Amino acid sequence: MTIASTLPELDTKLKQAHLLDTVGALLSWDEQVNLPPNSADLRAAQRAVIADVQHSAASDPHIGELLEFLEKERAQLTEDQRVVLYWARRDYNKATKLPADFVREKAEQSSRGYQAWKQAREKNDFASYAPVLQKNIELAKREAAYLGQGAAPYDYMIDCFDPGMKAAVIETLFDELKIGLVPLVRQITSSKIKAREEALRGFPVERQQTFLREVTQAIGFDYGRGRIDVSPHPFCSGSGADVRMTTRYHADNPLGSLFGSIHETGHGLYEQGLPIALHHTALGRAVGMGVHESQSRLWENQVARSRGFWKFFEPKYRATFPEQLGSISSEELYLAINAVAPTLIRTEADEVTYNLHIVLRFELEKKLFAGTLAVADLPKTWNAMSRELLGLEPANDSEGVLQDVHWSDGGFGYFPSYCIGNMMAAQLWYHVLGLRPQLEDDFARGDFTWLLGWLRKNIHALGRRYDTLALVKLATGEPLSPKYLLRYLKERYGPLYLS
Amino acid sequence: MTIASTLPELDTKLKQAHLLDTVGALLSWDEQVNLPPNSADLRAAQRAVIADVQHSAASDPHIGELLEFLEKERAQLTEDQRVVLYWARRDYNKATKLPADFVREKAEQSSRGYQAWKQAREKNDFASYAPVLQKNIELAKREAAYLGQGAAPYDYMIDCFDPGMKAAVIETLFDELKIGLVPLVRQITSSKIKAREEALRGFPVERQQTFLREVTQAIGFDYGRGRIDVSPHPFCSGSGADVRMTTRYHADNPLGSLFGSIHETGHGLYEQGLPIALHHTALGRAVGMGVHESQSRLWENQVARSRGFWKFFEPKYRATFPEQLGSISSEELYLAINAVAPTLIRTEADEVTYNLHIVLRFELEKKLFAGTLAVADLPKTWNAMSRELLGLEPANDSEGVLQDVHWSDGGFGYFPSYCIGNMMAAQLWYHVLGLRPQLEDDFARGDFTWLLGWLRKNIHALGRRYDTLALVKLATGEPLSPKYLLRYLKERYGPLYLS
Numbered sequence: 001m002t003i004a005s006t007l008p009e010l011d012t013k014l015k016q017a018h019l020l021d022t023v024g025a026l027l028s029w030d031e032q033v034n035l036p037p038n039s040a041d042l043r044a045a046q047r048a049v050i051a052d053v054q055h056s057a058a059s060d061p062h063i064g065e066l067l068e069f070l071e072k073e074r075a076q077l078t079e080d081q082r083v084v085l086y087w088a089r090r091d092y093n094k095a096t097k098l099p100a101d102f103v104r105e106k107a108e109q110s111s112r113g114y115q116a117w118k119q120a121r122e123k124n125d126f127a128s129y130a131p132v133l134q135k136n137i138e139l140a141k142r143e144a145a146y147l148g149q150g151a152a153p154y155d156y157m158i159d160c161f162d163p164g165m166k167a168a169v170i171e172t173l174f175d176e177l178k179i180g181l182v183p184l185v186r187q188i189t190s191s192k193i194k195a196r197e198e199a200l201r202g203f204p205v206e207r208q209q210t211f212l213r214e215v216t217q218a219i220g221f222d223y224g225r226g227r228i229d230v231s232p233h234p235f236c237s238g239s240g241a242d243v244r245m246t247t248r249y250h251a252d253n254p255l256g257s258l259f260g261s262i263h264e265t266g267h268g269l270y271e272q273g274l275p276i277a278l279h280h281t282a283l284g285r286a287v288g289m290g291v292h293e294s295q296s297r298l299w300e301n302q303v304a305r306s307r308g309f310w311k312f313f314e315p316k317y318r319a320t321f322p323e324q325l326g327s328i329s330s331e332e333l334y335l336a337i338n339a340v341a342p343t344l345i346r347t348e349a350d351e352v353t354y355n356l357h358i359v360l361r362f363e364l365e366k367k368l369f370a371g372t373l374a375v376a377d378l379p380k381t382w383n384a385m386s387r388e389l390l391g392l393e394p395a396n397d398s399e400g401v402l403q404d405v406h407w408s409d410g411g412f413g414y415f416p417s418y419c420i421g422n423m424m425a426a427q428l429w430y431h432v433l434g435l436r437p438q439l440e441d442d443f444a445r446g447d448f449t450w451l452l453g454w455l456r457k458n459i460h461a462l463g464r465r466y467d468t469l470a471l472v473k474l475a476t477g478e479p480l481s482p483k484y485l486l487r488y489l490k491e492r493y494g495p496l497y498l499s
Numbered sequence: 500m501t502i503a504s505t506l507p508e509l510d511t512k513l514k515q516a517h518l519l520d521t522v523g524a525l526l527s528w529d530e531q532v533n534l535p536p537n538s539a540d541l542r543a544a545q546r547a548v549i550a551d552v553q554h555s556a557a558s559d560p561h562i563g564e565l566l567e568f569l570e571k572e573r574a575q576l577t578e579d580q581r582v583v584l585y586w587a588r589r590d591y592n593k594a595t596k597l598p599a600d601f602v603r604e605k606a607e608q609s610s611r612g613y614q615a616w617k618q619a620r621e622k623n624d625f626a627s628y629a630p631v632l633q634k635n636i637e638l639a640k641r642e643a644a645y646l647g648q649g650a651a652p653y654d655y656m657i658d659c660f661d662p663g664m665k666a667a668v669i670e671t672l673f674d675e676l677k678i679g680l681v682p683l684v685r686q687i688t689s690s691k692i693k694a695r696e697e698a699l700r701g702f703p704v705e706r707q708q709t710f711l712r713e714v715t716q717a718i719g720f721d722y723g724r725g726r727i728d729v730s731p732h733p734f735c736s737g738s739g740a741d742v743r744m745t746t747r748y749h750a751d752n753p754l755g756s757l758f759g760s761i762h763e764t765g766h767g768l769y770e771q772g773l774p775i776a777l778h779h780t781a782l783g784r785a786v787g788m789g790v791h792e793s794q795s796r797l798w799e800n801q802v803a804r805s806r807g808f809w810k811f812f813e814p815k816y817r818a819t820f821p822e823q824l825g826s827i828s829s830e831e832l833y834l835a836i837n838a839v840a841p842t843l844i845r846t847e848a849d850e851v852t853y854n855l856h857i858v859l860r861f862e863l864e865k866k867l868f869a870g871t872l873a874v875a876d877l878p879k880t881w882n883a884m885s886r887e888l889l890g891l892e893p894a895n896d897s898e899g900v901l902q903d904v905h906w907s908d909g910g911f912g913y914f915p916s917y918c919i920g921n922m923m924a925a926q927l928w929y930h931v932l933g934l935r936p937q938l939e940d941d942f943a944r945g946d947f948t949w950l951l952g953w954l955r956k957n958i959h960a961l962g963r964r965y966d967t968l969a970l971v972k973l974a975t976g977e978p979l980s981p982k983y984l985l986r987y988l989k990e991r992y993g994p995l996y997l998s
Contacts, residue, residue, distance in 0.1 A: 015544075016548055019544055019545055019548040020548060020552070022541070022545060023522065023526065023545050023548070023549060026525075026526070026529065026545075027522065027525070030525065030529065034726060034728075035741070036722060036723055036724050036725055036726055036741060037723050038721075038723035038724050039723075039724055039725075039740055039741035041740070042521070042738070042740040042741050043741070045514075045518055046518055046521060046522050046525075049515055049518040049519060049522070050522060053519070053552045053556075057552075222537075223535060224535055224536050224537035224538075225535050225537050225538055226535055226538075227533060227535055229533075239541070241538055241540070241541040242534070242535055242538035242541050242542070
């Protein structure tokens with residue numbers, strides 16, 4: 001073995017495992033976008049067999065030999081090669097410590113879980129969903145145990161989505177955030193100024209699609225390497241070579257779909273900015289979901305809810321929907337874009353109260369994993385916390401505990417990333433404003449290239465070289481802090497609601 | 500080893516290989532329906548890796564051991580088990596005699612070939628496509644040689660699509676057909692009665708979709724286990740557990756899309772009628788493309804172009820398109836449905852002249868494989884034969900040699916199946932009319948259950964127990980013959996054009 005021969009061999013192996021991963025992701029995308037209602041069994045079997053062969057590829061003992069050799073030669077490797085090696089080892093350990101049977105069981109459960117969730121939400125039937133949730137928690141704990149993390153399974157789950165992050169760190173950040181956020185939310189929601197969102201009605205879906213495409217293309221999404229479709233729960237999957245985003249349309253909630261789609265476009269832009277040729281190694285992979293969310297949130301909120309953005313797009317929006325917007329003034333439209341109103345549905349929440357939805361889920365996940373909350377008691381506790389935090393109690397579980405897809409396939413520990421992303425987005429925003437104070441003037445001309453260029457260079461191109469906390473420090477010169485998010489919320493919403 | 504333990508083991512192995520096959524088919528469907536234009540490289544790599552793992556699964560040496568054991572115990576097996584064994588052996592030999600490198604090369608070439616064909620057709624640029632075609636022919640010949648069929652590679656290709664069929668058999672059937680068909684086409688095309696297809700204009704796509712769904716549901720397609728989308732070239736893929744059909748819409752050619760879709764629905768009905776639990780064995784698999792085409796053609800032509808069918812659907816069609824059909828009489832509509840007019844495009848051809856398109860392609864394929872026609876000369880020869888057989892010469896290659904997708908991924912030997920299917924469909928038609936003379940009265944009431952039930956029992960449920968020729972004999976009591984197709988064309992088109 002030589003370094004010169006081992007590195008390309010490892011590369012080939014990693015590429016095969018990655019490609020099988022992308023096939024699994026496509027099956028999952030197709031399941032949510034296209035799958036006929038009675039084809040779920042076949043899809044579960046297909047996903048299981050792909051998980052199986054992916055697991056075989058990722059746990060090929062030859063990878064272990066290559067890694068061992070390279071680890072001995074570590075001193076000879078470049079920095080980048082060490083990054084690849086570090087993550088390849090981590091992934092290999094994960095692949096080899098999880099038995100093939102377990103991986104298959106989890107994949108099957110994930111597919112069935114999604115179908116069960118969909119049905120339960122439709123029928124408002126938490127009881128039918130509870131066993132799925134129970135099993136998903138058990139599977140997560142078993143997985144943590146297989147990887148020697150049985151003592152802290154929730155930390156393990158968080159680390160799956162946001163490597164390096166821990167529940168205790170999140171708790172500290174969230175606590176500081178709450179101190180500032182709770183009074184701010186109280187101030188704003190008791191303001192007499194109210195957005196007239198209900199005035200936005202009857203926006204034909206086809207024209208929404210046209211406008212959406214114009215916006216997402218303008219901010220830089222490359223439709224030559226991606227697409228947007230419709231699914232019950234919006235998401236962004238695929239890799240930069242073929243990004244698959246989804247949204248949902250409601251004629252009477254055009255902004256929900258628009259901003260949801262810009263959010264997914266932010267994810268898509270990150271994926272498209274990662275070096276394509278290196279997608280199969282850590283150098284071409286996203287840091288984690290926290291950073292991913294920082295990108296989606298930055299475009300959705302700091303950018304697309306700004307005055308500058310709407311200076312450019314308002315005339316186009318009015319041209320697309322002349323009747324629908326005829327009786328709405330510019331200021332009313334801008335207020336609707338930045339509407340604040342507590343809602344039961346996280347994905348429809350305004351960005352001021354959004355973080356309270358996350359706190360709710362973070363607290364519940366912690367308790368579920370600590371065993372201090374039983375699955376059967378989840379609806380009751382959800383409803384109580386919802387009343388306490390949001391001031392609203394769900395009338396039924398479909399608008400409560402059944403609203404999110406995440407837990408249906410075992411995605412515990414994912415929710416905190418949204419709030420980490422919000423904090424990071426605001427911190428990036430003030431940093432780039434420091435570098436280019438005229439940024440909103442760019443937007444007002446429909447020019448998003450400077451911002452995208454900066455993100456490409458300082459975030460996207462770096463792949464997984466740094467974890468979330470290190471990347472924030474490197475990109476902004478400061479450790480991650482909630483203070484920028486608080487400042488941003490005050491500066492954007494204060495003048496609208498508190499003046 | 501015992502029979503009791505070996506059979507389920509073989510079953511598991513076949514199921515895995517089959518599932519990977521279905522994943523490959525989904526990648527291919529997605530490529531033609533959804534793939535962003537610049538994502539072709541990723542898709543080629545994905546298809547290659549799936550072909551690779553599928554090949555590994557299908558050529559697992561343990562399958563060979565199981566087969567050898569079962570072959571020794573053949574006397575103890577049931578008839579059905581022998582069918583499974585026979586085809587499992589055939590597939591295993593095919594999988595093990597083709598080197599993995601070759602399989603991968605072919606899969607990559609197939610994906611690239613499709614993209615090259617699409618671009619060549621768009622740009623009317625045969626020269627850019629010729630090397631793809633040349634390579635596809637070489638790959639086909641190499642494949643035949645690997646399987647000991649190097650002396651008759653075209654027979655080998657035909658057998659891939661229609662097991663048991665040979666070029667010489669097809670030639671005999673086609674020759675008999677031509678004797679009757681050439682004068683009939685001459686008679687009909689020189690008739691003064693002409694369909695007013697051009698009167699059907701401006702059919703909104705959305706309403707076409709609504710009507711199409713109503714028709715395809717009425718004849719029995721189960722949308723719980725399938726869907727229909729849009730692609731440049733209509734096709735039907737997937738298995739009965741998840742059938743993926745495609746069509747294309749033109750506002751000014753509503754019948755083209757409607758009948759194309761009913762055609763694909765016929766394929767879909769066959770797939771949905773195969774026993775789902777046995778899809779991975781010969782007992783749950785279609786006989787071949789000839790029988791497949793007999794099902795699509797029967798529904799498209801004998802059924803959906805009948806008077807009875809339109810007695811039921813004409814009022815619904817008029818209700819869906821009141822303005823578009825306002826000035827068209829019932830008889831004019833029925834004539835348009837059964838329009839005869841030579842066209843350059845096979846997929847738009849009427850069913851009388853359709854078979855001449857197939858004869859053209861069959862003759863060219865024979866010559867390409869015999870080496871008596873060079874790829875570079877293909878456009879010239881195509882155009883000359885087109886003039887001779889159809890009386891029309893393509894103005895450019897896009898409407899000539901570049902019109903069909905089949906050759907782009909090496910699908911030589913497939914075209915004859917269309918004509919075999921036409922002959923078989925007509926033969927089935929007269930047979931079922933003998934059993935149930937009031938069949939068109941069923942249709943006039945919107946009832947297609949008797950016919951579908953008969954096909955389910957006598958064709959679909961049998962899987963691959965019989966090859967095409969044997970199945971026709973079993974189902975109709977007579978060997979396959981072109982005489983029923985000729986009779987059908989005379990009886991349907993004679994009264995319309997020659998009275």
